Amino acid sequence: MASTNHIINDKPLTTIPGSYGHPFFGAIKDRHDFFYHQGRDQFFAAKIKKYNSTVIRTNMPPGPFISSNPRVVALLDAISFPILFDNSKVEKRNVLDGTFMPTTAFTGGYRVCAYLDTDEPAHAALKTFFISTIAKRKELFLPLFQNTLAECFTEIENNLSSAKTATASLNDAVSSASFNFMFRLLCNNKDPAETKLGSEGPKLFDTWLLFQLAPLATLGLPKIFNYIEDFLIRTVPFPALFAKSSYNKLHEAFSANAGKLLEEAEKAGIERNEAIHNIIFMAGFNAYGGLKNQFPTLMKWVGLGGEKLHKEIAAEVRSIVKEEGGITLKGLERMALVKSIVYEAMRIEPAVPYQYAKAREDIIVNSHDNSFEIKKGEMIFGYQPFATKDSRIFEKAEEFVARRFVGEDGEKLLKYVVWSNGRETEEPAPENKQCPGKNLVILLCRVFLVEFFLRYDTFEFTYKNIVLGPNVTITSLTKASSTF
Numbered sequence: 001m002a003s004t005n006h007i008i009n010d011k012p013l014t015t016i017p018g019s020y021g022h023p024f025f026g027a028i029k030d031r032h033d034f035f036y037h038q039g040r041d042q043f044f045a046a047k048i049k050k051y052n053s054t055v056i057r058t059n060m061p062p063g064p065f066i067s068s069n070p071r072v073v074a075l076l077d078a079i080s081f082p083i084l085f086d087n088s089k090v091e092k093r094n095v096l097d098g099t100f101m102p103t104t105a106f107t108g109g110y111r112v113c114a115y116l117d118t119d120e121p122a123h124a125a126l127k128t129f130f131i132s133t134i135a136k137r138k139e140l141f142l143p144l145f146q147n148t149l150a151e152c153f154t155e156i157e158n159n160l161s162s163a164k165t166a167t168a169s170l171n172d173a174v175s176s177a178s179f180n181f182m183f184r185l186l187c188n189n190k191d192p193a194e195t196k197l198g199s200e201g202p203k204l205f206d207t208w209l210l211f212q213l214a215p216l217a218t219l220g221l222p223k224i225f226n227y228i229e230d231f232l233i234r235t236v237p238f239p240a241l242f243a244k245s246s247y248n249k250l251h252e253a254f255s256a257n258a259g260k261l262l263e264e265a266e267k268a269g270i271e272r273n274e275a276i277h278n279i280i281f282m283a284g285f286n287a288y289g290g291l292k293n294q295f296p297t298l299m300k301w302v303g304l305g306g307e308k309l310h311k312e313i314a315a316e317v318r319s320i321v322k323e324e325g326g327i328t329l330k331g332l333e334r335m336a337l338v339k340s341i342v343y344e345a346m347r348i349e350p351a352v353p354y355q356y357a358k359a360r361e362d363i364i365v366n367s368h369d370n371s372f373e374i375k376k377g378e379m380i381f382g383y384q385p386f387a388t389k390d391s392r393i394f395e396k397a398e399e400f401v402a403r404r405f406v407g408e409d410g411e412k413l414l415k416y417v418v419w420s421n422g423r424e425t426e427e428p429a430p431e432n433k434q435c436p437g438k439n440l441v442i443l444l445c446r447v448f449l450v451e452f453f454l455r456y457d458t459f460e461f462t463y464k465n466i467v468l469g470p471n472v473t474i475t476s477l478t479k480a481s482s483t484f
């Protein structure tokens with residue numbers, strides 16, 4: 001641990017340990033360790049051990065030549081992490097993807113909402129528009145998602161019973177469900193299959209996302225391909241041209257069907273062209289990109305919980321649905337186990353694990369034991385899984401504890417659940433950068449579990465952790481033995 005001078009908030013002010021190494025070779029070494037030699041958890045764990053500190057200096061990928069400056073101060077515990085939510089102290093301009101930003105040619109030439117800082121007036125205007133868009137459509141959430149899930153489970157069952165596959169990709173089924181739900185929600189309940197998109201929507205978004213996010217990914221190929229992969233995807237950014245035809249098809253479909261929403265945007269003072277690119281980004285990057293990974297993550301942990309847990313969920317779900325005479329918001333609120341499981345999945349494996357911000361001024365950040373000074377303009381990086389698996393906050397932090405958030409004591413821990421770029425106990429607002437889909441996402445995850453355990457008693461599966469979350473394959477489904 002480096003030198004200590006003053007005491008701040010009872011914590012010694014300590015120099016931030018860690019080193020960046022040579023500007024070029026140091027960054028390349030860190031990125032090879034991160035992706036190939038150690039893997040991301042071990043990369044940070046090794047540095048915590050080496051420097052005996054949870055606030056450290058390191059380079060973050062992609063580095064040369066995509067990011068001009070890969071140097072960050074990494075926050076790796078639950079106490080220091082929330083400085084990233086204090087918008088008076090940190091700036092979130094162009095940092096959505098970290099130390100680089102894909103060209104705005106991916107988004108019609110606009111810097112869309114998620115790249116704007118709270119000090120930019122356009123952020124408040126667009127965020128207010130999104131918050132009200134979601135609020136105005138809240139009556140649609142339940143019926144729309146229930147219909148979408150009916151199709152999703154039929155697809156899974158068909159694949160399972162098909163002699164050809166005999167297994168079903170959960171990821172493929174929930175990708176379509178996430179896309180269809182968002183498209184219908186934003187486009188006046190229009191079925192995307194009845195537009196020029198047909199069933200291609202998810203693939204078009206995947207292509208567009210891939211070219212923006214490739215520098216942060218690895219395909220997990222055999223070792224001999226590592227350096228080739230690294231060179232190909234992290235040396236120069238992919239031009240937006242590669243995704244242009246996919247994006248244009250999406251643009252056409254959203255423009256043709258989101259008329260009502262575009263009128264709402266114009267009434268809110270947002271110019272039509274800026275609105276449509278923002279709507280597509282929200283639907284495709286923020287919402288589809290998050291949800292399509294969220295459901296497999298949820299089902300991976302529920303699956304690992306085993307048959308006993310499945311029985312308990314089914315019992316809770318079926319008794320409350322029976323009492324309420326169907327799936328209702330009130331009933332969902334009463335499902336203590338279902339609610340806790342959704343929070344626990346988001347705690348143990350947050351869908352968006354990296355958060356970035358720049359210090360607006362010289363700031364002091366506290367960890368459990370020390371305080372540190374971060375200088376104005378320095379990039380701050382939070383590795384969320386280490387904040388939400390902090391063993392000084394959560395008992396058995398590395399384990400999936402289904403009932404962790406049940407009861408008064410459990411609920412006290414919700415302030416440490418931060419998947420939405422803010423605390424679970426706080427709300428998205430025009431003046432912060434918290435996800436405006438926060439409550440919708442939680443609702444959809446609960447409904448997913450409810451619909452699943454109304455239909456099935458249990459399931460078997462295999463999974464593989466891939467680029468941005470687990471790839472889950474369902475190998476068997478046991479139909480519900482009791483009805484409600």
Ligand code: HEM
Pocket residue numbers: 092095096113114115116127130134282286287288289290291294351352354355356419420421432433434435436437438440441
């Ligand atoms: C599981 C699904 C989702 C996850 C994990 C997720 C996560 C996040 C996170 C971490 C951020 C902040 C990024 C940052 O600045 O560092 C964010 C921002 C945002 N999310 Fe979500 N989100 C999800 C779903 C949604 C949905 C369904 C919507 C809309 C219906 C949405 C709309 C947005 C928007 C517009 C922003 C930018 C907010 C701002 O600039 O102030 N997200 N989301």
